[in-house]
Amino acid sequence: MIDKMKRWLPWAALIIALAFVPKIFGIYYMNFFITFAVFAVFSVSLNLLLGYTGLLSFGHAMYFGAGGYGTALALKYIWNLPLLPALSIGILSAVLLALIVCPLVVRVGGTAFAMMHMAFAQLLYVIALKSRFITGGEDGLANFRIPPFSIPGVVSFPLEGAPANFYYFAIIVLGASLWLMWFFTKTPFGQIQVGIRDNAKRIDYLGFKVTHAKAVVYIVSAAFAGVAGSVYAMFQNVVAPDGYLGLLVSFTPIINTMLGGIASFFGPVWGTAIYALIEEIIFRYTDRVELVIGIIFVLVIMYAPLGFSGLMLKLKFKWMMFKNKRMRQAA
Template sequence: MTKRMAKWVSWGFLCLVLLVFPRVFGIYYSNVFVAFAIFAVYSLTLNMLLGYTGLLSFGHAMFFGTGAYTTAIALDRISGMPLLPVVLAGFVASVVLALILCPIVVRVGGTAFAMLHLAFGQLMYVLALKLRFLTGGEDGVGGFPIPAFSIPGIISVDMTNPLNFFYFAIAVLGLSTWILWFFTKTPIGSIMIGIRDNPQRVEYMGFRVTHTKAIIYCLAAGFAGITGSIYALFQNLISAEDGYNIMVSFGPIMATIVGGVGSFSGPIFGSAIFSIIEELTSRYTERVELVMGLILIGVILYAPMGFMGVMGLLKQRWLAARKVKLEGAK
């Protein structure tokens, strides 16, 4: 009972921190936080595939970019689009793309899965550059109107205000995180892990591996689309470079590995680490690549289990040390 209480208290505390965050740290760090939150949730969607289902994708940016472009183009072309439907449109567009790819990609696993995504991801990148009438080519789609968050007759909140947008983005991303987390606790979530560890066995147990894979795939794609959508609103701009570039696909993989693959919150910690590093490097050095490269090499050489793994290890040691101490006291 007390454990449950502690859980609610800590959730309440987190909400309170988020509520006062912009007041305490100001607009700039609020924006940094939103950028981090977008990246973190985007990494979570990748981890649904990589960490839970064992599917490594080199083209996850496809869904991020599609969500972002859908939102941006909808706002750009159709006047008077309301806020929530455009975010939903980002979700739907990415799911549709995932459904199109499903028949091809769920048949394979391992490296072929990764490479197919690399290939299709690059195809989307080139298309985004080439279809200039739609995507604005290299320059992207930008400067579109940001609609207010409104429930007719009740409220209307201006979203060009960074403070309001902060709460909106955090609410949407928080809700997405909760849904993803909840999903891992459902029976289908357990099948996911089963697929990762032993697909044959799952098959023998009577579950349809391919279908389950497809569902998870579409879900991960859809939520990646939502993060893309929020990103487009946040930046008021989406370009091929920020939406479909290969680095947008690698980013969450790195965050997941650095944070710790296989745990739900690993990617969040990974994203936080990257956000902090980025914040520091952009201020104190122009050697961004060197710092990132060395960190990657270091993590993989010395801490391949990632941040969560290291924390787990430290906790174990601490427990062991305490045990020894306790026994010594006896």
């Protein structure tokens, strides 16, 4: 009983801490935390592919963008659309896109997979840029209505112009997404994923269908990228090709994942936090985004290929060795 309570205690503490964030940091930092939460989910969804299944995608922004554009278009054209349907439409559009793309891409892996995604994302970007009458072209869609967060007849919180409320909404949606993804990786199916990454042939011999399994992971990953995109669209109240479908949007979750460590579930969350801090601090002094990103990529891949969590694990290991040595010397 006490053991069980001990296990839940950190989570309870975390939830309470998250609940008090708006009170402690004030409204200005809400932007920072919401963006962090969105990109944490986006990065973890990418890591379902990259870390768990071993598929590097240079075009995950497609699904982020599909979620964003789906929600934005729905809110623009469907009168009085409630919040959760709007979110669902975002997710559905990402899933739909994934269903179209996945038969083409799950057949390949490695470099071909990465490059095909770069290509498809670029195609989508160009289409969003050129089909001005639907997507608003370069300027994108803006100023659509943000529905309130409400349980009909009980309560209703306005989200428009209330950063603290939006923060709670974002934290709930994104927290739930993280929790679902965590569960997803712990199922037997999640183990097949890891098996595919480590030795696809063996999984095939064991009688599992590798291509089908890859497709399922792919669609799940796209769905959560869609969640992130959809929430981000409602938060920013604007969607535009560069911020949702551009190459840099595809690279951001890869940076986060590499920084945090591809070998662990929470690695990308750490990575997002680290990158967000780097952005907050470094970009106050310089606006040379490319240089900073380039240096991060090169340094991380050369000196800490498992990222922050790998580094932590290494330190822990060293500390244990050190302690062992001390104990042996004392004895």
